[in-house]
Amino acid sequence: MMSEKELIALQKSYSGLMEIDSQLDRLVKRIELLNYVNPQNIEKEKHRFFASKYTETPEFRYPKLKFDPLKLHRLLFSIRLEKIEDEEIYRVYRDIVYFYANMVQCIETIGSGRKFYYNSLRVYGTPTEKDVQNAKFILHFDNDPPSQDLEKVFTPEEAKDYFEDFSGRYDFPLNIRFSTNIAADAMVSNATKSLLLKRNAKFSKNQLQTLANHEIGVHLVTTFNAQDQPLKIFSNGFPKNVETQEGLAVFSEYMSGSLTLKRLKELAYRVLASDSLIKGYSFQDTFDLIHSQYKLNREDAFNITLRAHRGGGFTKDRLYLSGLRKIYKRYSRQESLDILLSGKVAIDFENDIAYLQARGLAAKNTFENLAFRQNLNKNSKLDFILNNLK
Numbered sequence: 001m002m003s004e005k006e007l008i009a010l011q012k013s014y015s016g017l018m019e020i021d022s023q024l025d026r027l028v029k030r031i032e033l034l035n036y037v038n039p040q041n042i043e044k045e046k047h048r049f050f051a052s053k054y055t056e057t058p059e060f061r062y063p064k065l066k067f068d069p070l071k072l073h074r075l076l077f078s079i080r081l082e083k084i085e086d087e088e089i090y091r092v093y094r095d096i097v098y099f100y101a102n103m104v105q106c107i108e109t110i111g112s113g114r115k116f117y118y119n120s121l122r123v124y125g126t127p128t129e130k131d132v133q134n135a136k137f138i139l140h141f142d143n144d145p146p147s148q149d150l151e152k153v154f155t156p157e158e159a160k161d162y163f164e165d166f167s168g169r170y171d172f173p174l175n176i177r178f179s180t181n182i183a184a185d186a187m188v189s190n191a192t193k194s195l196l197l198k199r200n201a202k203f204s205k206n207q208l209q210t211l212a213n214h215e216i217g218v219h220l221v222t223t224f225n226a227q228d229q230p231l232k233i234f235s236n237g238f239p240k241n242v243e244t245q246e247g248l249a250v251f252s253e254y255m256s257g258s259l260t261l262k263r264l265k266e267l268a269y270r271v272l273a274s275d276s277l278i279k280g281y282s283f284q285d286t287f288d289l290i291h292s293q294y295k296l297n298r299e300d301a302f303n304i305t306l307r308a309h310r311g312g313g314f315t316k317d318r319l320y321l322s323g324l325r326k327i328y329k330r331y332s333r334q335e336s337l338d339i340l341l342s343g344k345v346a347i348d349f350e351n352d353i354a355y356l357q358a359r360g361l362a363a364k365n366t367f368e369n370l371a372f373r374q375n376l377n378k379n380s381k382l383d384f385i386l387n388n389l390k
Helices: 004-013 015-028 042-051 069-077 087-108 114-124 129-139 156-169 205-227 241-255 261-278 283-293 298-312 316-332 347-358 380-387
Strands: 175-179 186-189 194-198
Touching: 015 069, 015 087, 042 298, 069 087, 087 114, 087 347, 114 298, 114 316, 129 261, 129 316, 156 175, 156 194, 156 205, 186 205, 194 205, 205 241, 241 316, 261 283, 261 298, 261 316, 261 380, 283 298, 298 316, 316 380
Parallel strands: 175 194
Antiparallel strands: 186 194
16 A cells, blocks of 8 residues: 555646546446346345246336436546546546446436346447357256255354454455345445345355355455555446456355355356347246256246346346456466456456556555465366366
8 A cells, every 4th residue: 555645746746647536436436336226126026926937027126316317427528538648548547437427327227128238238248159158068067966065054144254254364344234135145335345145045154155255355355455546446447347356256266165066057047147138038038048948946047037137137147257267267377366356457457557557556455365375176077167168
């Protein structure tokens, strides 16, 4: 972390950049898409869907916006990027402004059906044919033998105790809150630097290990590394950061020895669910694909379908598998992952971040991912699969 004297000197040297970075921070720091795209009535609609024998389309409700989208658009495009004298940094911030403008449009159209879906495509893209082939390749493998570690027996309160104990190896505060309005069993809120746990979920021992290494080991590590950066954009997020961050997070599961074939298949199902959107599948169609054709139990099939169809069609989930493939390939080539842990950053901007570091505009990491120190994976089947993803 920079000293106050060093930061003041840096701000004087790059006053235009610092002003724009702060202005952008004020506009976007509370704009977190997942705060708006997670339905508020998941359990009620799940029960209704099951009671209808999978025929009634869920009618999800979403949180009201806490900002004026049109005003925010206007303010984003009124930022005077020409104050950034460095052409390379100017280009980075231009891409960032476009990225957040697309994100605002995405949030504004949540719940509007295909309009949201097309905006989602602009931010997250759609699965490629290669992604779909990788997903189907994974699903060909038989599951590992049953294990007590996979039985969901732990309550949210017990999960909270586990995560608090796990976080003791990291020197940053852990704020845990319970929620009934999240699609995942656990997730990090970047805005509040909190770990959210689903109030009515049950957790297995393996899932606790997985979530700890995923959410704390990567998402909170990058949150707190970003907090120590001179530029706020490391906290708010670079374009395309989701694929890199989720790839790192699942890779952390792998390195810690907690990644299972069942979990890898879950990521594969997510790709197929995301791919079903571009084929025009309804909620029922996607659920039928995952539950009836691929024989996944109805609870997990519903959650995967929900994650893909929330908001009107949300393609973010397709990035976990492609992100893991990219990070694993880097690991196999013995390439450093340090820059990718410096905040909410993306592989596509790695050279730009190195450029910022060389000019004192980006700091070295305060925290590391402890699972990356040693490969604890003992499942050779996982290595075979990851080595053969296209």
